[in-house]
Amino acid sequence: MAEFRAPPGTHDVLPPESSRWERLVALFARRAGRAGYALVVSPVFEELAVFSRVGEETDVVRKEMYDFLDKGGRRLALRPEGTASVVRAFVQHRPLVPFKAWYAAPSFRYERPQAGRYRQHHQLGVEVLGTEDPELDVEVVTLAWATCRDIGLGGVILLLNSLGDDACRPAYLQTLTAYLAERGDELCDAHRERAAVNPLRVLDCKREPCTNATADAPRLLDHLCEPCRDHFGRVTAGLAALDVPFALAPRLVRGLDYYTRTTFELQSTALDAAQNALGGGGRYGRLVEALGGPATPGIGFGLGVERILLAADHEGVFAAPASTVAVWVVDTTGGAEATALAHLLREAGISCDRSFDGRSMRAQMKSADRAGARLAVIVGPSEVAAGTVTLKDLATGEQEEIGREDVAKLVEERLR
Ligand code: AMP
Numbered sequence: 001m002a003e004f005r006a007p008p009g010t011h012d013v014l015p016p017e018s019s020r021w022e023r024l025v026a027l028f029a030r031r032a033g034r035a036g037y038a039l040v041v042s043p044v045f046e047e048l049a050v051f052s053r054v055g056e057e058t059d060v061v062r063k064e065m066y067d068f069l070d071k072g073g074r075r076l077a078l079r080p081e082g083t084a085s086v087v088r089a090f091v092q093h094r095p096l097v098p099f100k101a102w103y104a105a106p107s108f109r110y111e112r113p114q115a116g117r118y119r120q121h122h123q124l125g126v127e128v129l130g131t132e133d134p135e136l137d138v139e140v141v142t143l144a145w146a147t148c149r150d151i152g153l154g155g156v157i158l159l160l161n162s163l164g165d166d167a168c169r170p171a172y173l174q175t176l177t178a179y180l181a182e183r184g185d186e187l188c189d190a191h192r193e194r195a196a197v198n199p200l201r202v203l204d205c206k207r208e209p210c211t212n213a214t215a216d217a218p219r220l221l222d223h224l225c226e227p228c229r230d231h232f233g234r235v236t237a238g239l240a241a242l243d244v245p246f247a248l249a250p251r252l253v254r255g256l257d258y259y260t261r262t263t264f265e266l267q268s269t270a271l272d273a274a275q276n277a278l279g280g281g282g283r284y285g286r287l288v289e290a291l292g293g294p295a296t297p298g299i300g301f302g303l304g305v306e307r308i309l310l311a312a313d314h315e316g317v318f319a320a321p322a323s324t325v326a327v328w329v330v331d332t333t334g335g336a337e338a339t340a341l342a343h344l345l346r347e348a349g350i351s352c353d354r355s356f357d358g359r360s361m362r363a364q365m366k367s368a369d370r371a372g373a374r375l376a377v378i379v380g381p382s383e384v385a386a387g388t389v390t391l392k393d394l395a396t397g398e399q400e401e402i403g404r405e406d407v408a409k410l411v412e413e414r415l416r
Contacts, residue, residue: 009111009119016320020309021122024318025104027150028124028303032102035143037126040101042085048075053290054084054258064109066119078108082302083284084291086127091293097130107302116275116310125281127300129288134231137262137283137299138238144279144301145244148266151308152317155269156278159249160239161221162232163200165260165285168225173199175218186213200253206273219250228261235262260285262299270314271307278311279303323372326415327352328394330364332380341377341389341407348408350415352377368394375414377407 006012013021029039048067055061066078079085086101104124111117126143128136141158148156164172180187180195180202187195188207195202202210203217224232239246246264254263263282281301288296312318327345329352331338338354345352353371355364361380368376378390378399389407391414392399402410 007119009113009117011118011120015324017309019324020312020318020320021305024151024305024308025124028104028147029102031143031147031150032126035100035139037100037102037128040086040089040103040127042089042103042105043079044106045076045078046085046088048077050084050088050291051077051080054287060109064111066108066110079105080109081107082123082125083127083281083287083298083300086300087129087284087287087293087298088291090127090129090296091288091291094293097296098136099129100126101128102126104305114274116271116307118306121307122305123279123302124305125279125300125302127298129296129298132231132297134234134262135238137231137235138242140281140299140301141235141239141246141262141264142242142244144264144266144281144303147303148278148308151312153268153270153278153308153311153315154317155311155315157267157269158239158244158246159252159265159267160236160246161249161252161263162224162228162235162261163253163259163263163282164220164224164228168223168228169220169260172218172220172223175223176200176203176220179217180214183213203251204253214251221248221250231261254280254282258284258287258290264301266303268307268311268314270311275307275310277304278307321372323374325351325353325371325373327375327377327411328364328368328371328373329354330361330368330376330378331355332361332364332378333384334358337379337384341379345377345408345411348412350408350411375411377411 051061051065060080065080068076070076082103082105090099106120106122108120110119113119126140128140145158176199177196180199184192184195186209187202188205188209191202191205191210203214252263252265259282261283265280266278267276268278279302283299285297287298327350329338329342335358342352342354355367374394376392376394378392383389387404388401389404390399390401391410
C-alpha cells in the first residue's frame with residue numbers, strides 16, 4: 001500500500017474521469033460565455049471575516065470552515081463556497097454593473113466524508129451584481145437548469161421559493177418563531193435550541209422530528225409583501241415562458257444567511273436524499289454591503305461538479321469517452337519518425353499519440369488499441385525509403401500506403 005494517500009474527504013481525479021470534468025467545465029463555460037458571463041478567478045483563501053460575515057449562523061461557516069493562521073499571523077480560511085469571494089472581489093475592484101461572472105473552483109468544508117460529500121468539492125457557478133430585475137433571475141435559474149440538461153440528466157427537479165425581503169420577512173419570522181416555540185419539544189436535537197436563533201433553518205431540516213413538527217408551519221410564500229410577490233410572479237412567469245419546469249418549495253431556505261427573494265435548488269431524483277442537491281442559489285440583498293460595498297443586489301448559484309457527475313453515473317449518461325486520441329503513430333525505425341509525424345499531425349489539429357522506448361510493432365499496436373485510436377499511421381524502414389506511410393483503419397483492418405506529404409490531409413478525410 002502507498003505510504004501516502006489523499007486526505008480523508010478528498011480525491012484525485014484521474015483519466016478517464018478527468019475528461020468528464022474537462023467536458024463539463026467547457027460546456028458550462030461556453031453556455032455562460034454565450035450569455036455574457038466572464039470568468040473570474042479568485043484566491044482559494046480569503047480573510048476569515050469575508051466568509052464569517054456571509055454566514056455567521058450556518059454550519060458551513062460555524063463548524064466546517066478550514067480556517068488557520070498564516071505565518072504572518074493573518075486569520076485566513078479556505079473558501080467554503082463561491083459567492084463571498086466574488087462579492088469581495090466586486091467590492092474591491094468596483095467593475096461596471098451589471099457584473100456577470102462565472103467561476104469553476106474548489107470549495108472546502110470540514111464535513112463527515114461520505115458518498116457525494118467531500119471535504120474538497122468543486123463548484124461551477126455564476127454571480128451577477130447590480131440589478132434587481134426579475135428577468136435576470138429567470139436567466140440565472142435557466143442557466144443552471146440548462147447546464148444539467150446539456151449533460152443529459154433527465155431526473156432533475158427545480159425547486160423554487162422566495163425568502164422575501166427586509167419588508168416582509170421579519171413579520172413572517174415572528175409568526176414562524178411563535179409557531180416553533182409551541183412545538184419546541186418536538187424538534188430534532190440540533191434544532192431544539194437553535195430554533196429561536198434561526199427559525200428558517202428548522203424548515204430546511206431534513207430530520208423527521210423537524211419535518212413532522214413543521215408540516216403545517218406558516219409559509220413565507222403566503223406572507224410576502226407586494227413587491228416580493230410581484231417579483232416572484234415575474235420569475236415564475238418567465239420560467240414558464242421558457243418551458244423550464246419548476247416546483248414551488250415553500251420550505252427551501254438553503255444554507256447561507258444572506259438570501260433574499262428568489263431562492264432555488266436543483267435536485268436529482270437519481271440520488272439519495274442526503275446527497276441529492278446538484279446545486280442551488282438565489283438572490284442576496286445585503287451581501288455587498290456586509291462586505292463593505294454600496295447597497296447592490298446580487299444573484300448567483302453553485303453547481304456541485306462531483307454531484308452532477310454522480311447523478312450522471314446513476315442515470316447512465318455523460319460517460320467518459322472511450323478514446324483519448326484519434327490517431328496512433330507507430331514507428332519501427334527507432335522513434336524519431338514518430339516524433340516528426342506526430343508533430344505534423346498535431347500541428348494540423350489532429351489528436352494523436354505514439355509509443356516510446358522502442359517498443360515492438362505488436363506492443364505499439366496494442367497501445368493504439370488501448371487508446372481507442374481509429375487510425376494508425378505506420379512507418380517502418382521501407383516507408384522511410386519510399387517517402388510514404390501506411391494508414392491503417394483500426395476498426396476494419398484496411399490499410400493503404402500514402403505519400404508522406406499527404407498524411408495530414410488524408411488522415412483528416414478518413415476521420416471525417
Ligand atoms: P451549497 O453552497 O451548500 O448550496 O452547495 C452548492 C452545491 O455544491 C450543492 O448543491 C452540492 O451539489 C455541492 N456540494 C456542497 N457541499 C458539498 C460537499 N461537501 N461535497 C460535494 N458536493 C458538495
